[in-house]
Amino acid sequence: MLDFSLSEEHEDFRKVLKEFSDRELLPNYLANSATTEFPFATLKKMGDLGVLGIGFPERFGGTGEDDPVLLGLATETLAYGDVNLASAPIQVGLVGAQLLHGSDEVQQAYLPRVIAGEINLAIALTEPGSGSDASALRTTATRVPGGWRLSGEKTAISWALSATAALVYAREPGSSRSKGVSCFLVDLASEGVSVRHMRGMGCLVLGWGSINLDSVFVPDSHLVGEEGRGFQVAMNKFDFSRAALGLMCLGAAQQSLEEAAVYATQRETFGKPLSEYQGVTFPLAEHATYVEGARWVCYRALWLRGEGKSHTSLASMGKWWGPLVAKEAIEASMKIFGNLGYSAEFPLQQRFRDVMAYLTADGTAEIQKTIISREIIARGTVSL
Incomplete structure (x- = not known):
């Protein structure tokens, strides 16, 4: 059944996060979105709620139990x-x-x-010459003695301006494709590191x-993980992030539809509220349907991950469809x-503008x- x-x-946690989202996040959204200064005080409050430790060992401050659905729920609600x-x-x-x-x-x-x-x-991970084809990276x-020397350029990196350190993916000189790529934790205050802001239309x-x-x-x-196997580890983690990113965009869309519904009952034209016109209510109904459908694709992918079952395809469905559905719902x-x-x-x-970023981030449609x-x-090949 x-x-x-x-x-x-899950429901109790969702209620706590919804109250936090309404009280702490929504009133400050526009102000936070207008600056590159990261609000660490708010992030600390999120940490205190346990929202950043889902699935991590308790000895590090995590929840202990891996729960991809809970992580998706938290992301959508925030x-x-x-x-x-x-x-x-x-x-x-x-x-x-990692x-x-x-x-x-x-x-x-x-x-x-x-x-x-x-x-x-x-x-x-991303470089000027290797976006979606991340295995083509050139950083060496x-x-x-005692370690490695890393040289190269990474671009379009989220959190670059506020990060203390970065997981940097670099390859052994002479290697090709995903072979020979390792992951390193690099302190961004290290000699030889420089960070430059790339201004986008959102985020x-x-x-x-x-x-x-x-x-x-x-x-x-x-060195993080096995030498020469950093790329494979990274790709495995993207299966959960893609579904979660879909839910994140859909959460923003749901809030927008709810705001539009409230406005439609308050704004009058030709002596009637907008909510009495099908030209207003039908788009609300249509986009609410699309949002709901995309949500369950994402949640099913996360549920399958929690069950240890194959979910790569569903995660990709949630990643390309979720942001698209969200963008169109917000536009409506x-x-x-x-x-x-x-x-x-x-x-x-x-x-x-913020949701638009996820039409390409973490892999294009x-x-x-x-x-x-x-x-x-x-x-199809197997069934022949």
């Missing part, structure tokens, strides 16, 4: 208030899952502080930027508000469709 209900624990800060559980989830493959020194130095919301860590890691507070490495020394203890909400929807004094236009179609073709 199918059961789509949340557990009592996005009602601030779609940018809602990405924090996903970022910490990606970073932390740090668990690192040395005791690295784990003890960084994991408790990341889970507590005291510091940010960035993931430096050359063996030297300003996430500190999007480039990281340049000029013969940066990284000690042996800061802006139209209902009329000229106010375009006004910088209201959050709709900001959500629209075309990349996700390639992943999905490969699985479809593979099934």
